[in-house]
Amino acid sequence: MKNIFKTSLAVLSLVFFSACSNDDYDIGDITTPSNLSVTAEVVGQTEEMPNGDGSGAVSFTASADNAMTYKFIYGDGFEEVSASGETTHSFNENGVNDYTVTVVASGTGGASSNMTTTVTVFSDFSDPETKELLTGGSSKTWYVAASQPAHLGVGPSSGEGFTAPIYYAAAPFEKAGADVSSCFYTDEMTFSLNENDNIVYNYNNNGLTFVNVAYTGDFGGDGSEDQCLDFGNTGDFSASLSPSTSGLPEDATTGTVINIAGGGTMSYYVGSSSYEVLNITPTTMDVRVIPGNDPALAWYLKFTTSQGGEEEEEFESQFNTEIWSDEFDGDALNTDNWNYETGNGSNGWGNNEAQYYTDAEDNVKVENGNLVITAKREAESGFDFTSARITTKDKFEFTFGRVEVRAKLPAGGGTWPAIWMLGAAFPEESWPGVGEMDIMEFVGNDPDRISSALHFPGNSGGNAIVGDTEVSDVTSEFHIYEVEWTAEKITFLMDGVPHLEFDNNDSTPFQEDFFIILNVAMGGTLGGNIADDFQESSMEVDYVKVFQE
Numbered sequence: 001m002k003n004i005f006k007t008s009l010a011v012l013s014l015v016f017f018s019a020c021s022n023d024d025y026d027i028g029d030i031t032t033p034s035n036l037s038v039t040a041e042v043v044g045q046t047e048e049m050p051n052g053d054g055s056g057a058v059s060f061t062a063s064a065d066n067a068m069t070y071k072f073i074y075g076d077g078f079e080e081v082s083a084s085g086e087t088t089h090s091f092n093e094n095g096v097n098d099y100t101v102t103v104v105a106s107g108t109g110g111a112s113s114n115m116t117t118t119v120t121v122f123s124d125f126s127d128p129e130t131k132e133l134l135t136g137g138s139s140k141t142w143y144v145a146a147s148q149p150a151h152l153g154v155g156p157s158s159g160e161g162f163t164a165p166i167y168y169a170a171a172p173f174e175k176a177g178a179d180v181s182s183c184f185y186t187d188e189m190t191f192s193l194n195e196n197d198n199i200v201y202n203y204n205n206n207g208l209t210f211v212n213v214a215y216t217g218d219f220g221g222d223g224s225e226d227q228c229l230d231f232g233n234t235g236d237f238s239a240s241l242s243p244s245t246s247g248l249p250e251d252a253t254t255g256t257v258i259n260i261a262g263g264g265t266m267s268y269y270v271g272s273s274s275y276e277v278l279n280i281t282p283t284t285m286d287v288r289v290i291p292g293n294d295p296a297l298a299w300y301l302k303f304t305t306s307q308g309g310e311e312e313e314e315f316e317s318q319f320n321t322e323i324w325s326d327e328f329d330g331d332a333l334n335t336d337n338w339n340y341e342t343g344n345g346s347n348g349w350g351n352n353e354a355q356y357y358t359d360a361e362d363n364v365k366v367e368n369g370n371l372v373i374t375a376k377r378e379a380e381s382g383f384d385f386t387s388a389r390i391t392t393k394d395k396f397e398f399t400f401g402r403v404e405v406r407a408k409l410p411a412g413g414g415t416w417p418a419i420w421m422l423g424a425a426f427p428e429e430s431w432p433g434v435g436e437m438d439i440m441e442f443v444g445n446d447p448d449r450i451s452s453a454l455h456f457p458g459n460s461g462g463n464a465i466v467g468d469t470e471v472s473d474v475t476s477e478f479h480i481y482e483v484e485w486t487a488e489k490i491t492f493l494m495d496g497v498p499h500l501e502f503d504n505n506d507s508t509p510f511q512e513d514f515f516i517i518l519n520v521a522m523g524g525t526l527g528g529n530i531a532d533d534f535q536e537s538s539m540e541v542d543y544v545k546v547f548q549e
Contacts, residue, residue, distance in 0.1 A: 187209075
């Protein structure tokens, strides 16, 4: 059973052995850091447990005048660089052990000062489940999951719930261009157990490693962008497991960190060798790593045991019989299928939206085989924008099936188009109790992604269940947006590729009839600021189809 310990901090007395400086450089202004001091706090140290709570964790704080970075050499085969001088390291040899730690403060012109100290710390951590899955019980090789959305991404490191890339997420095979595929998607990372049941990590980069732009200069790069470079640190490394100190919620992490000695990396190099395991199965692994130069960020990587990151099997729907559709082949909206919703819904339907919905042809029409919903900058009933919102309420409602919508989305800051569904009991029953399924939402102020979401009691508004995927051309090309809805699972897809799965059950509102809604909102809580130069833009819908068994 995993032993993970609550942490509290107590100051450990330090024994300083030496301090020296080195300023033998010829290039640039030389400023040697001075007044270097280091403190260490053993996590969980008490009178009863003077060497800590068994997590092996020690928090270090280094400071010096004129220091730019601090390098910590921990004496157990691991080292790291911290710009702030603050870091926490887990010493993983079980029992009570002494470690000689050297801290090097670097200033301008390459000048440095260093200080050495000894820490005594107790470690008693094990996670046999992660160890078994990581190594397969003997040896297992992992590869970058190139075919999966967000196989590489970045987001903030702080705050509960930030367990997925929200600043950037790579699309499937996005890094296959130029020479990157030869140094990223072919990396082989093998974790094995030796005769002493310790983990050995073998990194085979096939000659080059994909290096983050901030570190390319360390390996002969030009510092202009991420590059494939001769990393050097390949072959076998010692590896160990330690408890996480990230503070992520229990349902967002395994609570275990993989540590690779000797500055090793798991493919994409960001200046750290410690990877928190967010999720691991026999064939997949999601990890999180804090870069050495910016503790406010977290990089995310997805791995698979399938060599080359082959495409996953094509999603197979349970529903293949078309029961309802509108392909917009006429010259006007079919009001046997659709209702117009007009007005602003008393405060923008609760979202502070800036548009007034109309049934005017300027805002909603059918032409050239497409439904066209247009948001315009024009005054109407006290609002500065008009648009349209149509629904199938009381005309077509259903339980379980697959909804498929082929659409091209509007562009411009402030646009907020949506393809979604609402529980048929609304408005007699209130939201979010009736449930909401957002098949597709797009924000013109965030043009590189689309998202899907589920809203229901306990998970609504800012706490909704959300999944997204990286996009590039949704405002210029048609794409297919889908939801597969069963009593047991709800899956959202774009062009046949899932990006959000939810385990449905009898306790959710997603067991009853829903109806379909199409609209283009402006501004509001998600749409954000409306561009000053925005005049009009349209969502074009080729068809809406519903399938059941």
